[in-house]
Amino acid sequence: MQIQTVGILSPGDMGQAIASVLNQNGLKTIAALDDRSQRTRQLAAAGNIQDVGSLTELVIESDVVLSVLVPAAATEAARQVAEVIGNVRKQILYVDCNAVAPQKVKRIAQLVESSGVIFVDASIIGPPPRVPGRTRIYASGKQADELQQLQNYGLDIRVIGDEVGQASGLKMSYAALTKGLTAISTELLIAAHRLGLDEQLWNEVSSSQPELAAILTRSIPSMTPKAHRWIGEMEEIAETFQELGLTERIFYGAADVYRLVKDTSLGKETPEECDRDRPLRDIITTLSDEAAPSLLDENG
Known part of the structure; x- marks a missing residue:
């Protein structure tokens, strides 16, 4: 053809x-x-x-x-x-x-x-x-x-x-690493902000994990306008892992993080509207201030 x-x-x-x-x-x-x-x-x-x-x-x-x-x-x-x-x-x-x-x-x-x-x-x-x-x-x-x-x-x-199934399996495995890491990092940075320890945490990460700091500085700003799409992707990863006899809970949790981001002003931007140069600290502050009440609290 x-x-x-x-x-x-x-x-x-x-x-x-x-x-x-x-x-x-x-x-x-x-x-x-x-x-x-x-x-x-x-x-x-x-x-x-x-x-x-x-x-x-x-x-x-x-x-x-x-x-x-x-x-x-x-x-x-x-x-x-x-x-x-x-x-x-x-x-x-x-x-x-x-x-x-x-x-x-x-x-x-x-x-x-x-x-x-x-x-x-x-x-x-x-x-x-x-x-x-x-x-x-x-x-x-x-x-x-x-x-x-x-x-x-x-x-x-x-x-x-x-x-x-092989190509899709590769995508699920790779996205579990990259987008899973972004979800975990977003939540922990919000937690540090609410604890009043964001500056201290970021100084430690920048000093002891400079490669990780560079990844997060790049990945989180570009994530916010895509969070609504990544909810379903995390759920697909969860179903993949469950089918393999592994825990699916990690990635349903990652989906919850992206669901939280989706409902903020940053999550409602389109990729064209998103300011890719917005400082990471400002992003985390906005997400912390605008995030809905804890999903854990809502689920009892």
Whole structure:
């Protein structure tokens, strides 16, 4: 299959950046923007993504569809695409790039493949690919090699196996480390602030753990506008670990931290509105002042 047109579900922060890279390197990208928000339409326009209106038209025109959504939307999006495929009888490559548990992506694969579509499990590690060399897309599945065509159009595609679930499993493991650490660090910094010990703690971390201090200075400011998306990702990680016979509680707790952030003024900003140069101390103060009462207290 030769890829000439890529359908994007959906052109949010990550999807739009992926589409922009593909556009800049000669591929046509399209999106179905009927009933989508004004922000999504603006992002699509900025990325030169063509609006084809309906999902049916997107499937008809696409050679490959990249599903880049919040985890909770992954299954329904796949179901809708499978339904359209059943109606129009179009052969496409469907790539699930969502942060979902391996057991869930296997169910999604069965759903999509039942309509005759080629399915690839993929996971995105790194920020939206606006800077070359910082974002990898790992892929797995029997026909994952098909996706490697996008290597010729600016994306770093790495096939890691022929089993659906391997790419998603890698994402779950990696995000458990990076976003799990960000959640734990955010909560402990809020705790230190409420104890009146934030300056003393930060001086100690900067002195004894300078690499960690540098990571937190970078990761927490960029996290706040994405916290609403990371809730579902932490829950998917929890389900992954539970399936493996490990404790899921750590990551349900991380989801609670991101739920707390989501409801603050910083959590309600879009990535475009977020001030990436906002001092970490100011961020922690705002989160501490605006956070809802303790989830532990609410749950008894």
